[in-house]
Amino acid sequence: MERIAETIMLSWGAKRMALALLAGALAVLALPPFNFFAVLFVSFPVLVWLLDGASGPAEAGFLGRLRPAFVTGWWFGFGYFVAGLWWLGNALLMEAESFAWALPIAVLGLPAFLALFYGVAAAAARVLWSDGIGRIAALSAAFGLAEFARAYLFTGFPWNAIGYGAMPTPLMMQSSEVFGLYGMSALTVFVFSAPALVGTRRGAVPGIVLALALFCAHVGYGWMMLTASVASPGTPRPAVIRVVQPAIDQTAKWDIAERERIFQDLLELSALPPREGAPRPSHIVWPETALPFLLTENPGALSRMAEMLQVGQTLVTGAVRQEDGVGGNTRRFYNTIYAIDDEGQIIGSADKAHLVPFGEYLPFEELLRDYGLKPVADSFGGFSGADRRALLTLPGGLNAVPLICYEAIFPRLSETGEARGGLLLNLTNDAWYGFTPGPYQHLRQAQLRAVETRLPLVRAANSGISVVTDSAGRISGSLPLGEKGVFDIELPPARGSFWDNADREVNFGLTIVIMVFVAGVARRSKKFLSD
Known part of the structure; x- marks a missing residue:
């Protein structure tokens, strides 16, 4: 040597x-x-x-x-x-x-x-x-x-x-x-x-x-x-999560002609009966920007989601949210997570705060657009970031830390003391990267956030890799890259960590x-x- x-x-x-x-x-x-x-x-x-x-x-x-x-x-x-x-x-x-x-x-x-x-x-x-x-x-x-x-x-x-x-x-x-x-x-x-x-x-x-x-x-x-033991004796039965992986082709995602088919696929996958003898899902989770339209432009969508949901079920979905500008200013769009109850009412939402530069927004936008540049995800002219990060409170007493797409790679964004006993909720769309190492690398980084916070992770990815992990990062349920389907699983309990960020x-x-x-x-x- x-x-x-x-x-x-x-x-x-x-x-x-x-x-x-x-x-x-x-x-x-x-x-x-x-x-x-x-x-x-x-x-x-x-x-x-x-x-x-x-x-x-x-x-x-x-x-x-x-x-x-x-x-x-x-x-x-x-x-x-x-x-x-x-x-x-x-x-x-x-x-x-x-x-x-x-x-x-x-x-x-x-x-x-x-x-x-x-x-x-x-x-x-x-x-x-x-x-x-x-x-x-x-x-x-x-x-x-x-x-x-x-x-x-x-x-x-x-x-x-x-x-x-x-x-x-x-x-x-x-x-x-x-x-x-x-x-x-x-x-x-x-x-x-x-x-x-x-x-x-x-x-x-x-x-x-x-x-x-x-x-x-x-x-x-x-x-x-x-x-080490996680759950103590007498722990209440946890929520049952259904993760939906629609495997929508990225080139069809915002195609107007494909919108109805995509939405119907999501509804049908979500309504599939559980395995024989298995409990009914209490929470159904769709990926990032799963809705192929703006809710304000499709008023019947909430009614159809309510028809799909059974009593007591909650739908969590990624969507693009529109906000009208003040005083005639240009409309703003947000990468958002919505929580919708069985009556079709929006009971909670969280906007993405940490956007992808050149992907979701254009730094120095006024200057660079003059040179013909635009963000890669420019279907709505780019996104705006949330002014602050907020927990998403879900029925069943679940406090979810929303991590939209690559927010999961930042340890500081997954940390909040208010979420103890809750979960990390990572909605993403890795279809941009096809069958490459990218989705596998992204998953590993999300797993580490679960370990650091000692919270279970629920990860819904459009084309995969969708998983639910426990608070030690062990995968309890998953769907492989590129596969269309759903899986149901009881949400693993949070452990709680002695350490914070x-x-x-x-x-x-x-x-x-x-x-x-x-x-x-x-x-x-x-x-x-x-x-």
Whole structure:
């Protein structure tokens, strides 16, 4: 291994860039649908060895000395994000005549931008770089901070954070309750970078022992939480949820000629009788923007929904909501969840607050529309975001945290103390992305929100993957990608978590402080010994 490490450290030019690119792309195999997390034991040692040899000449100044590390980290990130997000281009091909020109921006431009975070992380790590375990700690802290920044800057896009690679199964998801996504990202880099110490024989024993201890603690905590009892004796019978997956082709979704067929399909699927001996559903859940029309333009729709619903049943559906402008201003449209009772009355609603830039709205809209640009989901001229997030209170005493589409990738949006004992409600339409890794990656991120909040997750996806999970992220019922149908399941009970999002961010901060301290001590010791 020493010869391999030396070869990688001494690589330069195109060979160095290619190694970084391939190491990043290889790391994607740890993500859904592959879930081969062991590949990270290759990707991150290669990155560490590349950074070992990524120091600029002393006369280049502070930034000049960091430039090789930044370039190495950027190429690693570019490989990771291209391999992990190429499927975004599929959404543009749904309306190729309007958006095919933007394919290179989605497939290469966005990864090139996101790779900047990893480039900065690599450069920041080099500031505290040293021999042995110190450099592993520096890289871990830098990547953890990079993932945190990626979740907040420029509206945030923490998709495929490194931490997800260490959480392929419920057994390995439970630690996220304590450290959160960003803390898990930092710890993931530390554990999977540790084999690099063997290649350089500096600090190998303590580093490998510590990494092994962290990994065992990670798995051990998962086992403890999965074997813990959730429901106490005498717990009331929970709600029975029916999840409807209509598998509507995205190209037909807003076709006027298809509206009646789509609506009738939804009604018929929802009215299917339960399995023999199974309880009747109390709540029926449709996906994001399931209604193929505006309710205000189809006044008979509520009556038909009421006819379908039996006494005591509630329908929860995604829809586009229209709001007339004040004083003659342009109408506004919202991506909304409605709750409708058996009399056809809207008894609750929640609007999407965190919209997809360039997908649901256009940043700097007045300027960019002058250049002919428009959002991908432009059927109604783009969406407006809710002024505030609100719980959706459902019959049966259920407090649902609404997570519309990619809101589920943001840990902070799933957190609300008022929802304890309730559920996470994720309505989405992943038909934009076809049979690609995208829907699998999206599901994994929603699962982690259930683990972090210790709330069950109800996820209705137009074309899949629809699931109900318990508060540990274990899937209790599901429909596979592309399949049309329904499934009924008793809502698993909420467990309640000792930690909330603020606690997890504090624990993340403490993790970073410890990593920086270790890196700083190692750096200072190296400098002292060389004086």
